[in-house]
Amino acid sequence: MRPESCDLAIAGCGLAGGLVALAMARLRPELRVIVVERGAALGGQHLWSFFASDLPQGAEALADALTTARWDSYEVRFPSRSRVLATPYRTMSSGRLDAAVRAALPPECVITGVETTAVTPTSITLADGRSIAAKGVLDARGIPGLPHMAGGWQKFLGQRLRLAAPHGLAMPVVMDARVEQTDGYRFVYCLPFSPTEVFVEDTYYADGSALDLPLLRRRIADYAARQGWQVDSCEYEESGVLPVIAAGDFNAFWRAGQAGAARAGTRAALVHPLTSYSVPDAVRFALHLTTLDNLSGTRLERASHAWAAQHWRKGRFYRMLTRMLFGAARPEARWRVLERFYGLPKPLIERFYAGRSTMADKARILAGKPPVPVGAALASLTGRGRPLASLDGSAA
Structure with a gap:
């Protein structure tokens, strides 16, 4: 098949890849950008939360395109201390990411439902036989683990619950650690999206990555019952296992990629080592890429390596x-x-x-x-x- 061509091709359009595509569309509109995502929808099925203070100056417009909920403060709860902090808190959704990227790029530049089988600094090969030729390629596909690194895991199951009566939460509860401590540090996370809709997530800082979904569902049901909430339905569910980084060999990690293409997101270890938060780094890196005057394959890879190496040192x-x-x-x-x-x-x-x-x-x-x-x-x-x-x- 005749290859498609573009200035920048992005393999994987989750949070990291989607933000790069949006940043380029806003700040470098002269460039032709193609995104490839194996799922039917861009971003999968996820919520991403962050503090407004996380974002660098000038990033608000980029984040606002994906933001679905805003609060002026949040709460934490521990056995001996509870506290409300007046730091604005925000939540992004994959649905907003999908809509924003599709609105920003021409329809032919958004390719979904097909696996990327090979990536080089200047090309992407798809499972259906198509190929994309690009001046530069960014590999933003997530990876399930980080070779040559060690630490623990942050794992979770979250459900968006519709309740029979108002839940009574005035703000997010970012950590409720007044729960049974099992499988490491456990806390429950609550986002009140409406008076009768709340996202409840059971989260663990654990030594192992095993995720017992039926058990976590029961624990969420038990937590809701203890709050006096009567659940009418579960509107949405997501789960995940994120690396929490304690040590590693960054150079060996980077060499293990082998493809030679530029990287973003988890594939570049652009996460907070302890919290596993990815929004601040994804936004910063996306904006940084828009300032580069040369996005050719080798130059782009060097730029992503330099950025990721600096992030590693700072971490x-x-x-x-x-x-x-x-x-x-x-x-x-x-x-x-x-x-x-x-x-x-x-x-x-x-x-x-x-x-x-x-x-x-x-x-x-x-x-x-x-x-x-x-x-x-x-x-x-x-x-x-x-x-x-x-x-x-x-x-x-």
Whole structure:
């Protein structure tokens, strides 16, 4: 078949790939961009949440296109502390991403329902035999694990519930750790989308990646019952297992890609090492790519490598905290680390989630009496955690 051609081809149109496509359409409209997604819909079936303070200056317009819900504050709940923080909180949806990308690109530039079988710096080959020739290719397909890295897992099941009566939540509950602590640090996350609609997610910071969906569904039902909520229906469900990075060999990780194409998102390890948040890095990287004057295959790969390597270097402090969380605290007592953290000043917490902690922030986080044994904390700094090469925790 005759190959299609473009300036930039993006393999995988989830959050990272979709934001690059939107940023290019807004800021580099002279470029022809083609996106390829194996699913029928762009973005799959996901919600992505973030704090307004996460975004760099000038990014609001890009994020607004995908945002479905906004709140002025959020709440956290722990056994010995609850707190409301006046930091605006936002949620994006895959449905909005799908609509926004389709509105921004010509119909022939959005290819869905077909697997990408091969990627090079200047081409994408599809399972149906088609090929796309491009000046540059960006591989934004998600990967289930991170070879040559180690740590733990953040895993979850979330359901959007329709209730028979109002739930009474005035704002998101980002962490409710007043639940039974099983399989690591467990908390419940609630997003009130309307008086009678709430998204409830059961989340774990766990050593293993196994996800028992029937068990988590029962736990969500039990949580709703304890709140006094009568559930009429479950409108939507999503689940996931995200890497929490404690250590790794970034250069070996990058070489393991082999394709030689530029990368974005999880495939470039562009996530917060401890929280697994991806929105801030996805937005920053998308905007950065629009400033490049040369998007050719080799140059684009070098640019993505340089950006990802810098992100890795900046994440050293957060990887150390991951080692302490997983290595120093007993699984059932990890909530104490987060409870103490949420007693710190609000600006510090905001900078932490944005991945912009200052030296003073880092000193404050580590100062004082630690919520874990000092000996265990020191010993954890020499550890790595379990391999993150695959979802079952096995080595690559």
